[in-house]
Amino acid sequence: MVWPPYEELLSRHGETEGVTLDINADRYRESFEAYSEIGATANDGLHRLALSEADRTVRDRFVDDLEALGLDVRVDEVGNVFGRRDGTDPDAEPVLIGSHLDSQPYGGRFDGQLGVLTALETMRTLVDSDVDHRRPIEIVNWTNEEGSRFKPALMGSGTFVGEFDVEETLAATDADGTTVEEALEEIGYRGTEPCEPREGIHAYLELHVEQGPKLEERDRSIGIVEGIFGMAWLEATIRGESDHAGPSPMHARQDALVAATDVVSGVRRLSNRLANDVVTTVGEFEVSPGSINVIPDKVEFTIDVRSYDDDVVAELVDRVDAELDAACAREGTTYELEELWRIPHTEFAESVREAVLKSAQARDASHVEMVGGAGHDASYLNDITDAGMMFVPSVDGKTHNEAEFTEWDDAIAGARVFADTTRRLAR
Amino acid sequence: MVWPPYEELLSRHGETEGVTLDINADRYRESFEAYSEIGATANDGLHRLALSEADRTVRDRFVDDLEALGLDVRVDEVGNVFGRRDGTDPDAEPVLIGSHLDSQPYGGRFDGQLGVLTALETMRTLVDSDVDHRRPIEIVNWTNEEGSRFKPALMGSGTFVGEFDVEETLAATDADGTTVEEALEEIGYRGTEPCEPREGIHAYLELHVEQGPKLEERDRSIGIVEGIFGMAWLEATIRGESDHAGPSPMHARQDALVAATDVVSGVRRLSNRLANDVVTTVGEFEVSPGSINVIPDKVEFTIDVRSYDDDVVAELVDRVDAELDAACAREGTTYELEELWRIPHTEFAESVREAVLKSAQARDASHVEMVGGAGHDASYLNDITDAGMMFVPSVDGKTHNEAEFTEWDDAIAGARVFADTTRRLAR
Numbered sequence A, B: 001m002v003w004p005p006y007e008e009l010l011s012r013h014g015e016t017e018g019v020t021l022d023i024n025a026d027r028y029r030e031s032f033e034a035y036s037e038i039g040a041t042a043n044d045g046l047h048r049l050a051l052s053e054a055d056r057t058v059r060d061r062f063v064d065d066l067e068a069l070g071l072d073v074r075v076d077e078v079g080n081v082f083g084r085r086d087g088t089d090p091d092a093e094p095v096l097i098g099s100h101l102d103s104q105p106y107g108g109r110f111d112g113q114l115g116v117l118t119a120l121e122t123m124r125t126l127v128d129s130d131v132d133h134r135r136p137i138e139i140v141n142w143t144n145e146e147g148s149r150f151k152p153a154l155m156g157s158g159t160f161v162g163e164f165d166v167e168e169t170l171a172a173t174d175a176d177g178t179t180v181e182e183a184l185e186e187i188g189y190r191g192t193e194p195c196e197p198r199e200g201i202h203a204y205l206e207l208h209v210e211q212g213p214k215l216e217e218r219d220r221s222i223g224i225v226e227g228i229f230g231m232a233w234l235e236a237t238i239r240g241e242s243d244h245a246g247p248s249p250m251h252a253r254q255d256a257l258v259a260a261t262d263v264v265s266g267v268r269r270l271s272n273r274l275a276n277d278v279v280t281t282v283g284e285f286e287v288s289p290g291s292i293n294v295i296p297d298k299v300e301f302t303i304d305v306r307s308y309d310d311d312v313v314a315e316l317v318d319r320v321d322a323e324l325d326a327a328c329a330r331e332g333t334t335y336e337l338e339e340l341w342r343i344p345h346t347e348f349a350e351s352v353r354e355a356v357l358k359s360a361q362a363r364d365a366s367h368v369e370m371v372g373g374a375g376h377d378a379s380y381l382n383d384i385t386d387a388g389m390m391f392v393p394s395v396d397g398k399t400h401n402e403a404e405f406t407e408w409d410d411a412i413a414g415a416r417v418f419a420d421t422t423r424r425l426a427r
Helices: A006-012 A025-036 A053-068 A113-129 A155-160 A166-171 A180-187 A214-218 A256-270 A310-331 A350-362 A377-381 A408-425 B006-012 B025-036 B053-068 B113-129 B155-160 B166-171 B180-187 B214-218 B256-270 B310-331 B350-362 B377-381 B408-425
Strands: A072-075 A081-085 A095-100 A137-142 A203-209 A222-228 A230-239 A279-281 A285-288 A298-307 A334-343 A367-372 A386-392 B072-075 B081-085 B095-099 B137-141 B203-209 B222-228 B230-239 B279-281 B285-288 B298-307 B334-343 B367-372 B386-392
Touching: A025 A053, A025 A113, A025 A408, A053 A072, A053 A081, A053 A113, A053 A137, A053 A180, A081 A113, A095 A113, A095 A377, A095 A408, A113 A137, A113 A203, A113 A408, A137 A155, A155 A166, A155 A377, A166 A180, A203 A350, A203 A377, A203 A408, A214 A222, A214 A367, A222 A350, A222 A377, A222 A408, A230 A256, A230 A310, A256 A279, A256 A285, A256 A298, A256 A310, A256 B256, A285 B285, A298 A310, A310 A334, A350 A367, A350 A386, A350 A408, A367 A386, A377 A386, A386 A408, B025 B053, B025 B113, B025 B408, B053 B072, B053 B081, B053 B113, B053 B137, B053 B180, B081 B113, B095 B113, B095 B408, B113 B137, B113 B203, B113 B408, B155 B166, B155 B377, B166 B180, B203 B350, B203 B377, B203 B408, B214 B222, B214 B367, B222 B350, B222 B377, B222 B408, B230 B256, B230 B310, B256 B279, B256 B285, B256 B298, B256 B310, B298 B310, B310 B334, B350 B367, B350 B386, B350 B408, B367 B386, B377 B386, B386 B408
Parallel strands: A095 A137, A095 A203, A203 A386, A222 A367, B095 B137, B095 B203, B203 B386, B222 B367
Antiparallel strands: A072 A081, A081 A137, A222 A386, A230 A298, A230 A334, A279 A298, A285 A298, B072 B081, B081 B137, B222 B386, B230 B298, B230 B334, B279 B298, B285 B298
């Protein structure tokens, strides 16, 4: 779809009164520093895998903070944690705000956590200021957004919207064979509330770090997220013949690694082809038997292709297959290609995008419309309600590592617009 | 050096009488089948890592077989096992024959074992036939030729010739931290005889499977080994930046895997450059962090380059460095390159090569002179005595895997020439 220009949006909803909310910037930062100590790494990062002991500790802290605000706290079957503040209209549909508290292995402090704590600061400000809102507002911490310990990623939100079956989610295992159900029971977060597509949520709003360099490059504090890239995850296996690296002449070899490296080069060349937003990555890459003087006979690797255009993603999958075919024909190897996951692009709700835009304008916060490249819980929420997202800048675009950083001025600007937008949506 | 033509060798040593020895082909094969059961895999391969329980069992069997022949059995400090039959001249220097009984992980039955059992069949035939020889003949099983469990490879022979220090050899550890000394004591093969460069060995002879396709391609039963390739083992580390596969635009990436795959392609292009015998292999290849949606920030990999010309090997090392430099300049990554090992080419003794050639001609066995691509214990023995090798064909050139195979007709032809050559050397 084509979005209407800013001017048209402004003319539709001119009012800006009664929707600002003055957050406490010091309290916001103190909470961030305190939460960041739970699962902290030596290099100022965060190692807080889903349903680990560190995750238990941070969840306990989160629940304590929600109860201290007098919120009604509930935990569902897959460990999603909700805290509700009633509105003035008992029949109104609630606004849901939040993100996730789990981290990547040796990841950063901002990914997910900043969104949850921005929602928490919004809740605190509402309670402190004794501000009324017509709609109930619920804060949420989604279970296992990252997918590092248990697959798939976006587990809590995906189950909540019905994309994943509850029983399958609970049966998912980590590398040690521990199930999600066992891990939830171990940390005390196997809740009783059913995890199912809930009727009647008015809107969902999530703040997240951009995880890319675009806001920094354009010197803006806030990204109003139009949507999220579609993507496909593929797994390729190339099989050749293992043999001794010395006496095996080159003409007789079927070297799985040589074929696979041809494919990696081909996949890199696919980036910025077909559309200018295409990104391609080979992330996992396992070589067998992995001995210094043995020709590799097997390489298993993953290919991640993304674009905002779902047709382009489909064409990329075909072209990856063609690269494998060509490389294996050259080297005399064989291959299999499996599609692990494909998710269409997300277009967030115009109503939420409008609300963020109006709030940013009212605050004179520098902002830009943009598309996100990473998957987020908000994408799944968009299936059952009007969902939207705001990004704040990532220094050097870095994420999923300990160097992840967002300037506090940007975080605070983002939190102000987030609080205002929440109040705007809850009118 | 340039070898004299066959005709000249023949004219130098025309005699063929009194040197043939009729092995028992059935007994030879039965022993091979029986030894192959020790450490057998489900796919007719062999998993008999150095100093493992399977290695203990096969060594016990070997020692029993030597003692049954009335040989004087000795075990040295690093577990090399010798069995000696005296000659008629008590002052003559001995002829040493043998190979190794350890295998690659899930390797084949022929690599090493066939050479030991060919030497054993030679010994049995000498004893059975009550044949005298002027020189003593010693059979040997070298400890840890493969280098799979403990590094370096060629451990027993390398220590025997003084290339490795006895204390360092005993202190080498496997992946679990067990030392060679502990493993030797565990299996009862920490012998008392000093392991040191022994004075006065007349010659060393080893039969081995070719591990390449050249004999099969030329339809010959026996390879008379002129020498062994020189080689270098290198280890490269490329460092980039990890980041999220979605929101990180291509222009901002420093992808260690993309750079490393460029190098693998470059290394492949180096094969058959500079000299037509050049072979190049990347065998180990480890990618970090190895997550489907994270750009790799580190790749560690090994490069194996070989040629019969040591100057070519030196130039190859420089060119690998140049490939790394170019690939990292393209991708914005950095690298380190370490040389793990370099071994010059081996030229085996003309005397042994002559003896093999004469024996092959006397038996009308099809043969060809050739250079070996793999390292062998014989290369180290060549440092202290006149050493030489014979190859028998490997079907499809396969080795270091369970499919390794040699036709029995070829093995028997090889064993006959080996026995004759041993007797010839021991006159």
